[in-house]
Amino acid sequence: MKVLKIDLSKYRYEIEDRKDLFEEWIGGTGVAVQLLKEEMDLRADPLSEENVIVFAIGPFTPAYPLASKTVAMFKSPLTGNLGESHAGGRTATAIANAGYGAIIIKGKSKKPVYIVVHNDKVYFRDARVIWGIADSLIVGRIIAENEKGRGIRTVMRIGGGGSNLVRYACVTTETYRHFGRLGLGAVFGSKNLKALVVVGRGSRKIPNRHKYKEIYEKILKLALESDAMKKYHLLGTAVNVNPLNELGALPTKNLKATKFEKAEEISGEALAEHNLGRRIACSHCPIACIHIAALRIPYETEPYFYKTIMISYDYEPIYALGSMLGIGSRDGLLKLIHKVEVYGLDAMSTGVCLAWATEALERGLITENETLVKLSFGDVDGYLRAIDYIVKQPNEFYKVLAQGVEKASEVYGGKEFALAFGKNEMPGYHVGHATHIGYLIGLRHSHLDNAGYSLDQKLKEIPPPHEVVDKLVKEEAWRQVLSSLVVCFFARGVYKPEIVAEAFKALGYETSPEELKMKGEKIYREKLKLKIKMGFDPDSLRLPKRIFETECFQGRLSEEYIREALRYWKEKYVLPLV
Amino acid sequence: MPKRLVIRDIEKCVGCGLCMFACSRRHGEIGNDYSGILPVSLSGFERGATVIFCRACVEPPCAQVCPTNALTPRDGGGVIYREDLCIGCKNCIEACTIGAIFERRNGKPALCIHCGYCANYCPHGVLGYEEVEA
Numbered sequence: 001m002k003v004l005k006i007d008l009s010k011y012r013y014e015i016e017d018r019k020d021l022f023e024e025w026i027g028g029t030g031v032a033v034q035l036l037k038e039e040m041d042l043r044a045d046p047l048s049e050e051n052v053i054v055f056a057i058g059p060f061t062p063a064y065p066l067a068s069k070t071v072a073m074f075k076s077p078l079t080g081n082l083g084e085s086h087a088g089g090r091t092a093t094a095i096a097n098a099g100y101g102a103i104i105i106k107g108k109s110k111k112p113v114y115i116v117v118h119n120d121k122v123y124f125r126d127a128r129v130i131w132g133i134a135d136s137l138i139v140g141r142i143i144a145e146n147e148k149g150r151g152i153r154t155v156m157r158i159g160g161g162g163s164n165l166v167r168y169a170c171v172t173t174e175t176y177r178h179f180g181r182l183g184l185g186a187v188f189g190s191k192n193l194k195a196l197v198v199v200g201r202g203s204r205k206i207p208n209r210h211k212y213k214e215i216y217e218k219i220l221k222l223a224l225e226s227d228a229m230k231k232y233h234l235l236g237t238a239v240n241v242n243p244l245n246e247l248g249a250l251p252t253k254n255l256k257a258t259k260f261e262k263a264e265e266i267s268g269e270a271l272a273e274h275n276l277g278r279r280i281a282c283s284h285c286p287i288a289c290i291h292i293a294a295l296r297i298p299y300e301t302e303p304y305f306y307k308t309i310m311i312s313y314d315y316e317p318i319y320a321l322g323s324m325l326g327i328g329s330r331d332g333l334l335k336l337i338h339k340v341e342v343y344g345l346d347a348m349s350t351g352v353c354l355a356w357a358t359e360a361l362e363r364g365l366i367t368e369n370e371t372l373v374k375l376s377f378g379d380v381d382g383y384l385r386a387i388d389y390i391v392k393q394p395n396e397f398y399k400v401l402a403q404g405v406e407k408a409s410e411v412y413g414g415k416e417f418a419l420a421f422g423k424n425e426m427p428g429y430h431v432g433h434a435t436h437i438g439y440l441i442g443l444r445h446s447h448l449d450n451a452g453y454s455l456d457q458k459l460k461e462i463p464p465p466h467e468v469v470d471k472l473v474k475e476e477a478w479r480q481v482l483s484s485l486v487v488c489f490f491a492r493g494v495y496k497p498e499i500v501a502e503a504f505k506a507l508g509y510e511t512s513p514e515e516l517k518m519k520g521e522k523i524y525r526e527k528l529k530l531k532i533k534m535g536f537d538p539d540s541l542r543l544p545k546r547i548f549e550t551e552c553f554q555g556r557l558s559e560e561y562i563r564e565a566l567r568y569w570k571e572k573y574v575l576p577l578v
Numbered sequence: 579m580p581k582r583l584v585i586r587d588i589e590k591c592v593g594c595g596l597c598m599f600a601c602s603r604r605h606g607e608i609g610n611d612y613s614g615i616l617p618v619s620l621s622g623f624e625r626g627a628t629v630i631f632c633r634a635c636v637e638p639p640c641a642q643v644c645p646t647n648a649l650t651p652r653d654g655g656g657v658i659y660r661e662d663l664c665i666g667c668k669n670c671i672e673a674c675t676i677g678a679i680f681e682r683r684n685g686k687p688a689l690c691i692h693c694g695y696c697a698n699y700c701p702h703g704v705l706g707y708e709e710v711e712a
């Protein structure tokens with residue numbers, strides 16, 4: 001597998017063969033950890049020239065369906081620690097077909113540029129003219145028209161969020177998929193990098209045609225016919241809104257509640273019935289879980305003039321910009337999602353920041369002098385304007401809010417209800433203890449690290465904290481294999497250890513479920529070590545009081561229980577690596 | 579009767595590219611270098627997706643400009659491609675009005691020869707394989 005290293009400071013690139021790395025660390029997350037260790041001064045300021053971005057794919061791309069994701073690793077400007085973010089779209093297959101296992105971006109360009117990788121060539125293009133375009137959709141369109149490679153390329157770009165260094169700005173790919181969490185967009189912005197285009201045309205020989213066909217068909221069949229992915233077939237991830245609301249686990253109005261009286265209105269069912277206009281797929285995915293709503297908006301002043309915008313929705317933005325902000329109108333919600341999409345912001349972080357600001361305003365910690373606009377739960381127009389301000393940062397308050405809710409609550413108070421874990425804004429689940437332990441100990445502070453929210457729903461009774469921690473770490477270790485392959489986490493029911501081993505065999509690699517699991521544990525430890533080297537301290541993890549005040553599915557949560565879990569995790573998993 | 583690859587309902591295309599990967603697999607390859615079908619967005623996925631492939635001309639311009647007879651008209655439309663005769667001049671790529679001939683890494687063309695294999699892999703019923711008048 002080849003690694004492409006691009007140096008923006010010198011406008012140079014080189015290609016290295018790193019078969020060694022991929023053999024030992026699979027690909028994706030496993031390889032990205034190693035490359036970051038090799039390439040980066042781990043004490044670097046995330047927004048400085050020294051930060052390094054690694055994009056890595058795995059050995060199953062483009063060999064098998066649903067190996068459709070790319071891992072990005074960098075130092076996060078939001079948390080100051082390890083940043084890892086995954087995205088679908090066409091990025092993974094384009095990188096693979098261009099002939100790479102990973103692409104590294106170092107340094108900083110003197111002037112705005114975008115990079116085009118076309119198989120084994122790299123071009124640096126002047127981006128001064130488009131640097132100021134805040135709409136990531138337009139940026140994508142312009143670059144797509146300028147460049148070759150229609151159909152076999154990916155256009156990873158930033159909007160106004162990234163170029164204005166909002167620390168939770170994302171990098172958007174193929175209009176609707178995102179390297180969303182932890183601020184990769186701001187890292188692009190700090191490097192004067194508007195976009196990375198990869199055009200890939202290429203292929204490699206199938207080592208064992210017979211075996212390969214057999215396992216390919218098996219995976220495809222599992223994906224299409226079994227229950228393993230049914231959930232994503234029909235309503236998409238938005239299917240979660242109603243059940244979580246019924247469980248009493250849907251964070252509402254800055255988590256003052258876990259049931260939202262208007263949940264039904266913004267549910268997957270309602271969106272499908274009234275707005276779903278189209279579905280699309282990531283490259284090599286038969287499911288097409290990307291649900292796109294059509295929103296018809298009349299012109300303000302002209303009668304019989306309409307515009308129709310297409311907005312991709314998922315559970316997370318529905319939670320963050322819907323229930324969390326008390327927004328119960330579908331049109332309003334879709335406008336907010338669209339706004340966030342246009343600027344290229346992380347929807348979850350944006351929603352949580354605004355929810356905190358709303359409550360801080362209610363409580364008088366800040367005034368309209370700071371917020372410039374009245375923010376109140378349920379008021380779409382106020383939030384639409386506030387999102388403009390987060391990007392434009394016209395005053396001190398918005399400069400701070402653009403650094404995340406942790407920072408904002410440090411400056412203005414209201415930490416008790418500032419919902420961040422490891423400085424990363426909260427995902428949309430308040431189910432039980434494992435949910436929050438999961439956010440805290442998950443190495444990305446993401447709900448997908450270890451799926452605590454799902455564990456909470458399965459538990460019949462509450463086990464001692466150490467059992468929960470062991471279960472979560474075990475899940476997270478296996479997910480390191482999935483994110484090294486790199487397959488879509490939604491296909492985790494398809495890619496069981498036995499299937500993965502079989503799929504490897506057809507590609508000419510012998511391995512076993514046991515060996516894979518061991519690799520997962522090894523990658524988990526390596527990633528945790530990297531986090532520690534970047535300054536991660538489990539004792540500094542803050543528990544927002546709000547999660548103990550608002551009842552969830554499991555009832556009222558115990559702070560002592562979660563603290564005990566953290567003590568145990570530190571003792572058993574962190575300290576041996578220090 | 580000869581058959582050809584046809585579109586059943588283009589509006590249903592989700593741009594997944596399963597057809598494209600199937601076409602290269604048919605050649606024993608993992609990837610897209612050999613693929614004669616291309617899934618594209620319509621100036622961005624906001625407007626949906628479509629696939630581009632040979633529409634089986636009865637009088638194929640691509641074959642008419644081929645200096646070596648690597649491309650010859652096929653019964654039922656489209657062409658038969660003999661790679662061993664191809665000199666990689668790319669005339670055919672220029673000649674196809676709909677841009678359905680793609681350039682491989684080695685400079686030679688990749689194009690649909692209407693074998694029907696990919697139609698089995700389109701999960702959304704966009705593609706079909708149907709008999710046509712010769």
Ligand code: SF4
Nearest residue numbers: 632633635638640674
């Ligand atoms: S490749 Fe183009 S020109 Fe040739 S037969 Fe097909 S559609 Fe016609």
Ligand code: SF4
Nearest residue numbers: 644664665667668670
């Ligand atoms: S590239 Fe090959 S097939 Fe195409 S016109 Fe030239 S010789 Fe014929």
Ligand code: SF4
Nearest residue numbers: 601690691693694696
């Ligand atoms: S019909 Fe055959 S040659 Fe044509 S695109 Fe499909 S798989 Fe490729």
Ligand code: SF4
Nearest residue numbers: 591592594595597700
């Ligand atoms: S497999 Fe079907 S849905 Fe997917 S890109 Fe090809 S034609 Fe479109």
